[in-house]
Structure formats: C-alpha cells, structure tokens
Amino acid sequence: MMIYDLFAEPSATNLAWQWVNVILPSDMTSPWGRALSVFASTLTLIAVNIIAWTTIQGIVQSAYTGKVLGERFHQIWAPLRVVFGLGLIMPIAGGFSPIHEAIKQIVLRPAVNIADATWLAFVETVAKDGTPIVAASAGGSGLVFDLVEHEICLAVAKAAGEPWGYNIPSPATSGELHSGGLFSNPTVTWSYGRDCGSMSYTLPKDQPKFAETRRAAIAGLVMTLRVKAATYGSTFQDGKSIPTPEAAMNAVTQSILPAGLAADIRTAGAAYDKAISIAAAAEASKVESDSRSKLVEAAREQGWMNAGSYWRSLSQISELTVALATEKPERTAPRLDQLASFATPVRNALDTLRYQISGEQLQASLTSDDLAAAGDASADFLTKILGPMTRNLGDWLSSSPDASKTDPMGDIISGGHVMIAAAGSAIVAGGAVMVASSNWFADAMGAGGAASWLLDWSKLAIGALWLIGAMRAYVLPMIPFLFVMIAAITWAAAILEAMIASLLWGLAFLRMDNGDFIAQGQRQGLMLLFNVALRPVLAVLALCGAYLLFAVTVSTLNALWPTAFYGQTGGHIAGLSGLVVSLALQTFILWTVCIKLFGLIANLPDRVGTWLDVSSNAHYGEAGHVGGMAAGAVALASRGTPGAIPTKGLTKVGSGFDDGEGPNRASISKGKP
Template identity: 20%
Template structure:
C-alpha cells in the first residue's frame, strides 16, 4: 500500500508546477528589464575600475554615462584585456583585471544556479503521473535510492525529511576534518606555485613565466579553494556538488521509470496473456477411475441395502459429505455451484475432504460414531488440496477441481458404467438397468468395451484441462499485471522488484493445477481387501489385487456380508477398467511409451514439450513454470524415497522378504539422487531465475551508492587536481576525470534503468528467434528427410522430424539450458550498460565499485551447490530415519515369526487404512 502522505506530496508538487508556470509570464519581462538596465550599470562600474588602473584610457566611450546600456560587460572585459600588458611593472593591473573577471564569473554562476532552481520546480509539467520536475523525486521519503543515500550519508533535508543520526554527525565531522586537511595541502601547493612563478619569471624574464596560463590559472585557484571550503554540515562545496548530482540523477531516473510504466500494462511491455504460462495438468485417469469405482460402490450398496429393506421404508442413499470431528457433517447439495466457499469455511481454509458415505440407516445397529462426522465413508474419500493463495487463477483452479469431483460424481456416463457393473455382478441382478446415454460400447447385457473407457478418460481429461484454461483466462482478464503503485512510489531503485511477481503468479497457478484431487480413502470393501493383502497375502497383484479371495482360493471374511457383495462388483469393475491400456493424445500424458512417461513423472518435465510450442508465452514465465514442476516432482520423489526406505528397512529384517528390502533400498537411493538433481535445477529455475532482474538491479543500485561515497572522499583530491598553472581550460590535464566521475554519478541511475529494460527485451527477442531456428539446428544434428524442400526459417511448411520422442525430450532439455544461459547473459546488461557506456564520451574512468569482482557471477553456482547440499542432507535424513524406523518394526515382526501377526479375519467398515 502507498504510505500515508504520498498523495499529498504528489499534489503539492503539482501545485508548485502550476504556480510556477502562472508566475513565469510576469517574471520573464522583469528578468529582461534587469538584464538591460542592471548589467548596464555593472559594465559602467567595471569600466571605471579598469580606468583607475589605466586599462581604459581617459575619455573612452565606455566612461561616458550617456553611453550606458549601449555596451555590455563582455565588451568592457575584452577592451581591458587588449590593453593588459603581462609585465612585472603592471602587476596592479593584472590583479585587478583577474579579480573583476573572477567576480563576474561567480556572479554568472549564481544566476545559473538560480535558473536551475526554477527549472527543477517548473520543467516537465506534463511528466509522469507522480509529477514533479524532470529532476525532482516525487516521494523522497518512500524512494529507495533516497533512503539508501540518507542511510549512508545522513545529510539532513537533502534526501527527504530525515534527520541526521549521531553516527552521521560524527561522519560529517570527519569529512570536515578531512576537507580542512586538504585545504592546508592546497595552500602549500599554492605557495609552491608562487615560488615557482617567481623563479621562472626571474629566469625567463617573462612575467609569471612561460608556463603560466594567464586566463585559467587564476580561475583554477579560485575553484580549487572554493571546492575545499566547508559550508554546511561539515561538507565542502565539492561534496555538495556530488550530493546534488546524485539527487538530480536519481530524480531523472525515477521520472523516466514512471514515464515508461505510464503507457504499459506490465513491466515487460508485452501482452498480459504472455505472462502466464499454460500448465500441463498431470494424468487425470487415476482420479477418473477412482470416481467411477466410487460411483459403482454407491450403485451397489444402494441396490443391496434398499432391496433388503433394512428399516422398513427407509431409502438408503450414499452422497458426498463434508465431515469433521466429533460428529459434524454437511451434505454437499446436488447443485454444488458456489458451494466451494462454504467448503473452505467448513475446513477453515485447509484441505477439503469429500466423503462418499451415509448416515446410519439402521437406527443404531451400526456404530457410525467411530467415523468422522458420524458418516461412514462406504465409497471412499477424496481430498482437494488447498493452498494459501490469493491469485485469482489459482483460487479458480482449486474451485474448479472441487466442481469437477461433483461433476464426475453426477456424470451420466460414469453412472451408466456403475449401473452396468452392479447389474451384471450382483446376485439376482438386484434392480433394473436403464442407461442414461446411448453408446455402442456399453450395454446392460454385454458390459463395457474398452473404447468407452478410453473416450471417457479423454473427455474427462479435456474437462480438467478446460477448468485450468478457464482459470488462466480469468486470471488474465482480471488484470493486475502492471507495476503496482506501492512499487512505483519507491522510485527507480525499486524497478527490479516487480519481475519476481512472474514467479508468484505462475507458481501459484502451476501448483494449483498440479495438485489434482486424489483418493484419500478407498471404498470400504477395497480397503478391507488391501489390508488383508498387505498382512497375509502378497502373491496376488495387478488386476487381481482387489479380488475378494486369497491366492489359495479362500474368501476374505468381512464384518458385514453386504461388503462382500459390493467387493465382488468393485473387483469386476476394477478389472474392466484396468484390462486395456489407457490411451491419451497429449505428449505429456501416458502414451504407451514407458521411458518418456517415467522421465516426465520422475523429473516433473511436463512443461518442457510445450515450451517451444507456446511461442506467445514469455520465456521467463515458461522457465518459471518448468521450475515449479521440477520442484513439485522433487518433493514427490523425496516422499516416495522415504516410504521406500521404511519398507526397505522393514523387509530386510524379515528373512523371507530380504530381497524385497534390498530392492526398495535401491529404489530409495535412486529417488534420492533424482531429488538431489531435481531440487538443484528446480531451485535455480523457479527461485533464482525470476530473482535475477531484481538481484542484478539491486546490486547496480549498490554500485552507484558506492560511487557516491567514493566521490565524497575523492572530491577534495579532485579540488587539488585543479591547482595547475599550465594547460588550457578549467579542468586542465588532471581534473577532467573528476568531472566525468561527477557526471557518471548523475547519469548512472537512468542508464541502469535502460540496462534493465534492454536485458528484458533482448532476452525476449533472442528466445523468440531461438524458437524459430532450433528445429533447423536439431535437424542438422540428427538428419531429416530431404524431400521437405519447402521448409522455411520463418513460416512455411514445417520440417518433418525423423527422430524418436526420446530425442525430442533430450533436445528440449538442451533447449531449456540454452534459454537459461541467454537469460543470465542478458541480465548482466543491467551492470554493463552504466559501467561502460561513458566510453562514448571518451572517458575511461572507473570507480572502485566497478573494478571489484562481480559477486553475482557466483550466485547460480552457490545456489546450485546449496540446493544440492540441502537436498542431499534432507533426503539422507529422511531416508535414514525411515530405514531405522523400518528396521525397528521389522525386528519386532521377525521375532514374532511367521503367522504371528494375527488371523485371517479382517474387520471391514470405515476403519482407517
């Protein structure tokens, strides 16, 4: 938020502009009148003084009061200079001539400073929104550069309304002591030059010697001494020149940055749509399959229990509920639109758990109080992950996923699947079979064919994808991508802050998109079978895993006989669903290519394949999206590695399962290695890359700040450099570098802003061209069909690639690395532009802040090393702890011996898995 008083400050600046412009028409004639009259009297006075020392002869027209106003000061000085003889006998003429000349120069400088003061308040009235003159800072108390300058130098009233601290007062005293010391040195140098002049005059017979520059030497003497004399707060005039150069340069850069943002909707100067990458959602087949089984469970239980008539006319139904302890539940209505906010409030903005169950239909025969909220989750639970996000897109994705679960629960085709499964497998075909849809691949008598399931999965995947796409589009339509006022008010020093918001926007959207709803609890019969299988019978796997019998053919016992009937239906449905492979069209979803699918799952590289395809998305947003996917996969791999470690530690202590323990330990080690690499790469892409503009820019601001402090110390030496009796011009041969240093302090802020903008636009341009030429590069490496002669570089018929999808995967990885290298090289321009551009003025000066090593060069290496070390230590701690826990449990189980874990009867119901 903008700090209180900012608006008032801006209005005050605007008011001063209006007042100044209103005053200008009246003051300009007065200035002209003063110049015509006042300077006429000054010229007459100087002529009289020059006549007194015989530089103007008696009777000269300039001495006649009637001619006053017909000549100017420069005419008088020029006439006196023509009559000046540089001899020892005319020493009085020489002193008077140069004294008047220096006095007039000082008078002119005073008027120049007065004019600059007027310009600073009046110029650029039609400037940026935050107003002020071209060199003025609209909100100095909020400006980052001013805050830094005051924190370092502490000159009261110079950089905002801050007062000096005791530290600053002590430092100002040190500056004063230093200036006085240099003033003493200057006096010694002047005395030395007096001796030199006397000696050269005696040697050569020429007044002041042959080296003495009669025009500039006296002026340099006055300037040098004037720069060294302390005038206020212990600082000399040269140091105040430095401070004003920094202040005016900072104001120039701030107004330039504000002007740049006035005509843009975002800091990248591109469309808002290009700032939000398109997430590639994970495979949705698992959640669709679960919802089909949950709906089959509902159909089966309702047919069994209603046909038995448990309690007279009670109609038993299984519905979705929100549940929490101790006995609180809330049924989700059939029309769940807009119910998401109610669900969030129910769970106090934590993860939402949807329980597919029912209240007690038996009047107390079944103990439902053991289940959360008094609802028995007959048909399982689904959890919807909610993150503490505020971005519109991420919130809409989470709400869309909630609505998708309700859509799947009520979907007619899934209801048809459930009806067919229950009709075919329940004894006596309890209930009829009337399908809601017409499809040749599903029939009450013939069952369900694979194309029905394939098409259902594709359609539901498209629905999930449309949910994310709609959320992204609404996020773009909502706007909010421009640099916010609370950042703009911080001036040019905060120009790099906004670019990290690209990571925040895309990270929240990608995280929400990747967190698909997931099963939290299986249907009761499947849960009972799974527990029995883990404890007593692991010989059955694959499609037979949920068979309601042991591998020896004996049936698994259930607490409720109805659970066994439903288990038969679910087992049949599970096999029907899983007999055929799942076909998906997308490159980033399962396609019967186990290598590519495994790489995508383990590395989280779903976004790689869409990076070159989505050319309209800004590459910075795409790289952030890829990094987010890799980070999420790393977390998943760490969790899996921990689980495998626990299992490995458990089984290696049980002799008959020692081989399984060794396998799990090896799998855990592999996942740890993947997590170590993934966290390193993901950390760089997601966290470091979007920070690079800010990091480089903030360091550039720090370099400028160091240059200002260097100048504060170096200005007295610059003043001494003026003490030269030979050479031409005010700077002479020695002081010119100091003028360039002062100018560099003035111009560096806006050059840094130019460097930031150049780095962003060049990065974007290079990546867009890389998108066009990369296919040609890869084809030259792997070969292509020469018949595609019609292919062109920009547009035209695309080249037909003749390589496998694995080649595409690894070339895309190379492409991402190249894009990252382009980013790091381009962002260096934030430093290089202000550091080197003054060579266009023939200046080779460089401050010590520019000459020191670049601390940012090692940032990526430090981040990579830190990420690898941190991930390795974290993974090692988790897996070691998990293995120890597994060893402890395995030792206990191994000591009990075979069969010591209990009988074959497993309690069903809603127990926790």
C-alpha cells in the same frame, strides 16, 4: 521529462536518495563529515602553499617578460581556475566541502531522477501490456479414472449386494459440503460409503469463484461417469464374469461394456484441465493486476532500486496459481476386503476397467501421458513412484505457451513450481509404496527389499527434478535482483570514491599552466563524475534491454531445443532419464543466459566508460561472483533435497487380491439379477 525535473527533490521514500542522504546528510553534520574536514583542511593548507608558490612564479614571469603572468599562464583562466579550485576543497560548516554539495545537487540528484523516470516508464508499460502467467492443470485424466473406479465400485456393489440388503446411496453430483474450522478451509466430499472410498477437495476461502468452478467441473464428471458405471453394475452383478484383456475387448465389441471409455476419459480429463486452467488463470489475472499496480506505486515511491523485484513477484504469483491448478484431492481408495461375499464382482469389474482402458489405448494410439493413471495401480514399484512425476511433467510441457506471446521468466517460474510439485507427488507415491511393501506377505515374497532397491534409484530422478525446479522457480528469478543490488552497491562505492577523490581533484585546478579552464588535468575527473551520474540509468537501461533480449533468447531456445536434443538420440526412446537430462541442460543454458544478459546491469556502466575514454578499475567479474554465490546457496539448500524417501514404512494390515476367487471361465457376459 523536463529539464527542471532532473533537479527536483526525490521523495523521502526513494531508496537511492536515502543512500545519498546517508553519505551526504542534508544538515552536513556527521562523523563522516568531521573526518573529511580534517582531510580537506590538510589539502587546503597544501593548496595555499601551492598558490603562494604559483604567485611568486607569476610575479617573476611578469617582471621578466613585461607581461602580466608572463607567457606560461593565461591571464584570465589561470586566476579563475585557482579561485575555483580553492573554493572546491575548502571545508565549510559540518566538515563537507563545496565540491561535496555540488556532487549531491548537480550530479547525484539528476542521476536518481533520470533513473527513476526510466524505470517508471518501463514498469508502467509492463503493467499495461503484461500477459498473465498461464497455469497448467495436471492430472485431469487421473482424476477421471479415480472417479470411474468409485462409481463402478458402488454401482457393482449395490447391484450385487441388493439381495443382501446392501444399499449405500450414491453421493450427490455436486458433493457434500463440510464447513472448515477456524484455521482451515471448507471441503466438498464425494463419499461412496465405507467400502468404495471417497474423494474430497478444499474450497479456498480467498478464491470462492475458483472453488465453485472446480466443484461444478467435478459434478459434471460424476454425472457423466455414473451412466457408464451403471452398465458395469448390470454386467458384473452376478460375479460370473472373469476379467482378461481379451474378454474385456470382446465385451466392448459385443456392446456389453461401453465402447470408447479410454477416449471418453481422455476427453473428460482434457475438459477438466481446461476449465481448471481458465479458472486459475482468472485468479492469477486478479492477483497479477493488483500486484503489478502495486509495483508501479513502488516504482514511484522507492525508485529504481526496486527494479529487481518484478520477477520475484511473478515467482510468488506463479506459486499461488500452480498450487490452485495442481491441488490433488484427498482420496480414500475402495477397500475390497470389506465387501464380504460380493467383493469378487467388484474386483472383477475394476480389473476389467483397467484391461479395457489399456486395450483401447493401444487401439487408439493415445499418448502415454493421457491415461498413465490407469496403469499406476497395478504397475511395478518404479512406475508407481515416477508415474506421477512424468505425468505432471507431460501435462506441463504439452501446455507450455508460446514464449513470444507471454512472459518468458514467468513461464520458467511456473514450470519450476510444476517440477517441484511433481517431485513432491513422487515422494508421496514412494511413501505409499513403502507402506504397501511393509507387511508380512511382502516380507515373505521379498517385495520389501525390491521396493527399497528401486526407491534408492528413484531418489536420483526425484532429487534432480526438485533441484532443477528450485533453480527455475527461485534462483533464476533472483538473478536480476542480485545484479540490481550489486549495481546499487557499486554506485554507492563510486560515490564514496568521488567524495574522497574530488578533494584531490580540486588541487588539479591550481595548475596555472593550461590555456583552458578545463584542461587535460581536470577533464579526467570530470568524466569520472559523469560516469557516477550515469551509473543508475545505465543499470536500469541494461535491465530493460536484458529483459527484451532474454524474451527473444528463451523463445529461440524453446523453438530449437526439442529438435536439437531429441534429434541426437539416434532413434532411441527418450524416457524419464532423457527428460531429466534435457531439463538439466536447458536449465544450465538458461542460467548462462541470465548471467550473461542480466550481468550487464552491474557491468554496463564500466563498459560504457571505455567508449568515453574513462579508465575503470572494474574487473567485470560481478557475473562470476553472482554465479558462485547462487550456486553455493543451491548446494547448501540441496542438503535437504526431497528424495530421502524412508526405506521402512508402517505395517499394512489387510489382504490383497485373491486371484483364485470366482469361476474359472475367462469371459464376460451380461449379468442377471
């Protein structure tokens, strides 16, 4: 940056320069200028009287000592200082004084230019070297299990119902495409008939490559699972096999059922998650690249005052990528009560599937999050509600990238949206539980009351998780922007203060008893003007430095937190409550880090002033004020926190599983056509 760049005219779109022009218009005519002219005129009259009295003193001193201006007054600096001081405060056209124009052109213009150049250099570096947000795809194993259910249901129903003329064609591996309406996206559906349900996904028009990648990934799953489902079809077509955990594992040992199904589901789910994550990251890279290039243009056009927008932009980008990666399919589960005489074989096959998954999971010591979907359908009420939430969180936590190699604020934002999505999944699951428990059979068994009681407890975890996610996704990213705005407002207030105080400062130049042109009486005001000039660039430097230190702090916190938190449990199992408490404490620490580090944006100019022996009336309380404002906003928003799950649902018509159907022989044998 050359010296002449400091005094270049900022662009008309520069926000900071627009503020300066509002306070000091270019045409020098405004009501504000007229008001100042009255004050300046009054000070000019006072200055003239001071000069008259000082002149009399100089004449007397000259006559008394025989030396021009006597011994007290400097013969060169004293007259120059008087002329300079009177010239500063005397109002000119429009009401402003020369000191005001000097502040605008000599102090404020370089202040805006150096802050803009500093911020632009930082933004260009980020746009060139920035790492895209890594999106996590949640629920791969659950999706695979749902597909297995559909495939086995149709395979067994066709094998058992073929003598009765039951012949529903299997869906194409790539699904059936349905065009969307004017305001809706197209969908791709895998329909297994009226009895065995269906599954469908949207095909986003704006992300066609991502939509095709997801469709191809599901097509590969269907092709692989259809082979395994055929084994179930031939085994259960006669309806004589009775499912028990022991019988299921014996059938696997005897090669009647496909071995390693749990591991296959886990592998297929991981492969699906990886494919979807890569596709979502590719879409994020496109959006992020375009967004960051626009951010560079915004930095050039709007100047340093848009500095706080960077993290908010990441929040919006992350919301898009997480929505792509974690979209849940629209699924219609198999309706076994409509399968008539061959409902028993299908029911036995699906029960055996769950027993086999559970048994192989215990034998292989798989992680609890890999196949949590396998037990959700037959679990208790609380697990049905909290299962989707813990599964999504487990996927996100296990796929978190190294904070030292990515954007830490972006990771926090992405994690926050995952938590909000997980809370939403839990709410939907809670609604399904209430619908399932709102029928005459559940009322007779007292299940409705149990569901309501458990749902009341689940609200605590769901509401806490939603609040933590909102803090991470929306509040923390806004803190830098809030502090940049506070710094800008503080700078504008300092300009107003300088506009008024500089007129009084001009009177200090009328003192003739100093041996220097800029003596102690004038030096203090000069340092305050210097502080006004440095405020914008100091705020930008504080933001850039806080970002770097924030990355190191978050990386260290992520490295130490699991050992520090889970090491305090004393060997006890840390379940969902421990996870929520851990996330709450970690979010509180992140909040403190943001306030302390990004608070320097507003506080650093005053703190630097103490290094230059410049007095400041700042109370260093901006960080506390922002904390109070943001906490109040969150508290206000939390009045509508998700978790207010209805305690009464729609009445469900239909029958459940009939445990008394079928033979009483607890074994699984190869079916015979």
